[in-house]
Amino acid sequence: MLPETDKIIEVEDLTVEFRKREGSLFAVNGVNFSLARGEVLTILGESGSGKSVTLKAMMGLLPGYAHVTGQARLNGKNILALPPAELTKVRGSEVSMIFQEPMAALDPVYTIGEQIAEAIVQHEGISKSAAMKRALELLERVSIPSAARRLKNYPHEMSGGMRQRAMIALALACSPTVLLADEPTTALDVTVQIQILLLLRQLSEELGMAVVFVTHDIGVAAEISDRIAVMYAGRFVETGTVREVMRERRHPYTAGLLASTVHGGLRGQDLETIPGAPPSLAALPPGCAFAPRCRSVQETCRSGQPPVVDFGPGTMVRCVRAVPQMAFA
Amino acid sequence: MFAASQVKQDPRDRGGLAQPLLIVEGLKKYFPVRGGVLNRQVATVQAVDDVSFSVRKGEVLGIVGESGCGKSTTARLLMQLITPDSGGLVFDGDPVGGPRGISISELRRQMQMVFQDSFSSLNPRMPIVDSIAYAPRMHGLSAAAARERAETLLAQVGLNPRQYSRRYPHELSGGQRQRVNIARALALEPRLVILDEAVSALDKSVEAQVLNLLRELKARLNLTYLFISHDLNVVEYISDRVLVMYLGRVVETGPVEAIYSRPRHPYTRALLASKPTLDPDRRTRHLPLTGDPPNPINPPSGCRFRTRCSFAQAICSEVIPSLLAPVDLGADAPTDHLVACHLPEAQAAFGEHDVA
Numbered sequence: 001m002l003p004e005t006d007k008i009i010e011v012e013d014l015t016v017e018f019r020k021r022e023g024s025l026f027a028v029n030g031v032n033f034s035l036a037r038g039e040v041l042t043i044l045g046e047s048g049s050g051k052s053v054t055l056k057a058m059m060g061l062l063p064g065y066a067h068v069t070g071q072a073r074l075n076g077k078n079i080l081a082l083p084p085a086e087l088t089k090v091r092g093s094e095v096s097m098i099f100q101e102p103m104a105a106l107d108p109v110y111t112i113g114e115q116i117a118e119a120i121v122q123h124e125g126i127s128k129s130a131a132m133k134r135a136l137e138l139l140e141r142v143s144i145p146s147a148a149r150r151l152k153n154y155p156h157e158m159s160g161g162m163r164q165r166a167m168i169a170l171a172l173a174c175s176p177t178v179l180l181a182d183e184p185t186t187a188l189d190v191t192v193q194i195q196i197l198l199l200l201r202q203l204s205e206e207l208g209m210a211v212v213f214v215t216h217d218i219g220v221a222a223e224i225s226d227r228i229a230v231m232y233a234g235r236f237v238e239t240g241t242v243r244e245v246m247r248e249r250r251h252p253y254t255a256g257l258l259a260s261t262v263h264g265g266l267r268g269q270d271l272e273t274i275p276g277a278p279p280s281l282a283a284l285p286p287g288c289a290f291a292p293r294c295r296s297v298q299e300t301c302r303s304g305q306p307p308v309v310d311f312g313p314g315t316m317v318r319c320v321r322a323v324p325q326m327a328f329a
Numbered sequence: 330m331f332a333a334s335q336v337k338q339d340p341r342d343r344g345g346l347a348q349p350l351l352i353v354e355g356l357k358k359y360f361p362v363r364g365g366v367l368n369r370q371v372a373t374v375q376a377v378d379d380v381s382f383s384v385r386k387g388e389v390l391g392i393v394g395e396s397g398c399g400k401s402t403t404a405r406l407l408m409q410l411i412t413p414d415s416g417g418l419v420f421d422g423d424p425v426g427g428p429r430g431i432s433i434s435e436l437r438r439q440m441q442m443v444f445q446d447s448f449s450s451l452n453p454r455m456p457i458v459d460s461i462a463y464a465p466r467m468h469g470l471s472a473a474a475a476r477e478r479a480e481t482l483l484a485q486v487g488l489n490p491r492q493y494s495r496r497y498p499h500e501l502s503g504g505q506r507q508r509v510n511i512a513r514a515l516a517l518e519p520r521l522v523i524l525d526e527a528v529s530a531l532d533k534s535v536e537a538q539v540l541n542l543l544r545e546l547k548a549r550l551n552l553t554y555l556f557i558s559h560d561l562n563v564v565e566y567i568s569d570r571v572l573v574m575y576l577g578r579v580v581e582t583g584p585v586e587a588i589y590s591r592p593r594h595p596y597t598r599a600l601l602a603s604k605p606t607l608d609p610d611r612r613t614r615h616l617p618l619t620g621d622p623p624n625p626i627n628p629p630s631g632c633r634f635r636t637r638c639s640f641a642q643a644i645c646s647e648v649i650p651s652l653l654a655p656v657d658l659g660a661d662a663p664t665d666h667l668v669a670c671h672l673p674e675a676q677a678a679f680g681e682h683d684v685a
Contacts, residue, residue, distance in 0.1 A: 262563050267585075
């Protein structure tokens with residue numbers, strides 16, 4: 001286990017409730033994780049599982065009717081409790097975020113160079129020309145060919161893969177300690193996706209940057225992660241190293257998700273499926289949220305929350321059937 | 330594996346089992362790009378350029394490729410949703426649109442399509458049962474009979490008609506809506522169904538349910554599928570034969586086993602090597618391909634892949650490669666494996682891009 005001091009970000013009991021006139025929606029229901037330098041954690045889940053909301057809550061990007069509680073300690077301070085002016089300073093310099101749609105995240109009326117330089121000038125107060133020089137280095141860092149020319153490009157003049165690289169360069173502008181990545185490769189073609197995944201892996205190793213990567217794609221998770229957290233109905237149902245989660249599949253949802261993942265080896269066979277659909281976040285069942293779809297459901301699953309069974313540091317399963325085998329051996 | 334013996338005899342069959350259900354010959358579509366103050370044509374997008382293939386009765390033909398490769402334009406051209414610049418279709422021996430062939434409306438009776446966006450392909454102001462019954466009514470069924478047919482179809486795609494038939498599209502989940510779209514496509518009892526990224530927008534656990542449904546319907550209703558997707562895993566799972574497209578042209582075609590285990594075109598190999606692994610101990614270490622696919626406006630001359638190909642030579646920029654049997658054909662190699670590549674050494678280099 002890592003000593004406490006090595007953890008650069010610690011999220012504790014993060015909950016997000018969307019309060020609307022017609023009722024409350026519980027999108028994130030008590031999420032805990034911590035990350036060391038250079039570590040990549042993937043939050044794996046289907047649409048509506050709360051994975052993107054978790055990231056947006058950490059960046060303070062949720063709308064006013066979102067009620068966020070819990071803690072996210074970054075370099076010793078709880079970023080969820082910071083006043084807006086303080087949060088603006090932290091955003092971009094200590095924690096930054098990349099998105100699925102670079103076209104929507106970049107400003108269409110400024111060149112790539114201007115956007116990156118602006119962030120550096122804002123946070124570090126250096127001159128515009130010095131910031132431009134840094135912007136050029138950053139574009140080279142993310143392997144954009146003919147970077148000097150690309151600096152003067154507007155977002156629409158670049159291809160999808162190039163724009164995604166430019167957005168990564170912008171996110172890295174002030175050397176953040178934590179990068180939050182919200183499905184950054186989902187909209188890309190497969191030959192470009194693998195380039196971006198390799199780039200992110202390399203950057204996190206070289207810069208010692210912790211990455212929280214959100215995806216619904218198990219293949220992408222297997223390529224990028226050190227650790228995986230499987231999310232269902234706003235909770236982590238299983239966490240562990242990428243090998244543990246993909247091989248052991250201790251939670252029935254993880255097992256179902258992996259078994260229903262299509263690959264060529266299954267030709268001619270019926271695919272295993274998880275029956276039904278995820279529960280409504282406005283009316284979560286009182287017990288385990290997965291119980292209505294679970295093949296090995298028991299009576300106790302429907303009445304109360306399943307126990308969190310520990311399998312060692314950073315590895316847990318939220319299921320009554322999970323038995324810690326040789327945990328102390 | 331696909332075998333002709335598995336195909337049931339269809340009473341509507343005209344050409345016999347050996348006659349492909351659909352033959353596509355020299356399909357071409359260029360879109361003009363207008364610009365400038367006078368809105369003159371300034372460039373052309375060569376979306377689909379001389380694409381030929383055939384779909385056998387009872388098979389699943391998969392079309393894979395990245396965005397801009399022309400796979401969806403091909404589907405729309407087949408359905409005659411857009412008019413091809415040139416090229417022709419032959420459906421079960423009958424030329425389409427010609428004086429002695431079948432008309433486009435007859436073709437659409439036998440060939441239907443399911444789109445990726447399950448919401449925009451249903452009328453938001455119609456209960457789903459009416460959406461499904463619409464085409465049969467237009468083709469002469471009484472309102473009551475069309476409705477009954479729609480309810481039978483709903484049950485076939487796994488939605489209880491008593492519970493769901495009066496629902497509107499926004500009241501259903503994505504997976505349920507895609508089931509409705511499949512029912513709508515089947516309402517005219519087509520023989521060929523074009524599935525254009527039909528499962529791409531669904532969550533993984535729902536995608537598996539819909540894929541199972543598609544396989545079940547195919548067996549029960551004696552269907553033939555043209556399955557278009559960017560997802561290499563799904564195409565490998567469901568297809569009997571595969572067509573690989575790059576920038577508007579077919580670069581390789583063959584039985585699914587041959588394409589996935591012995592890919593001959595450098596692009597097919599790079600595409601397969603880019604597929605994320607499901608094994609954390611076999612992560613991708615080396616980039617199979619750098620850069621993005623070029624813009625289909627003014628694509629490279631000759632072989633369109635040459636700008637990203639590590640084998641490219643002078644001939645590749647001068648001559649358009651045609652689809653031919655690969656070199657060094659082994660005795661057990663399938664005869665319908667074709668590749669559009671000039672260079673024997675590039676074709677023989679399979680295995681080189683394997684993940685470390």
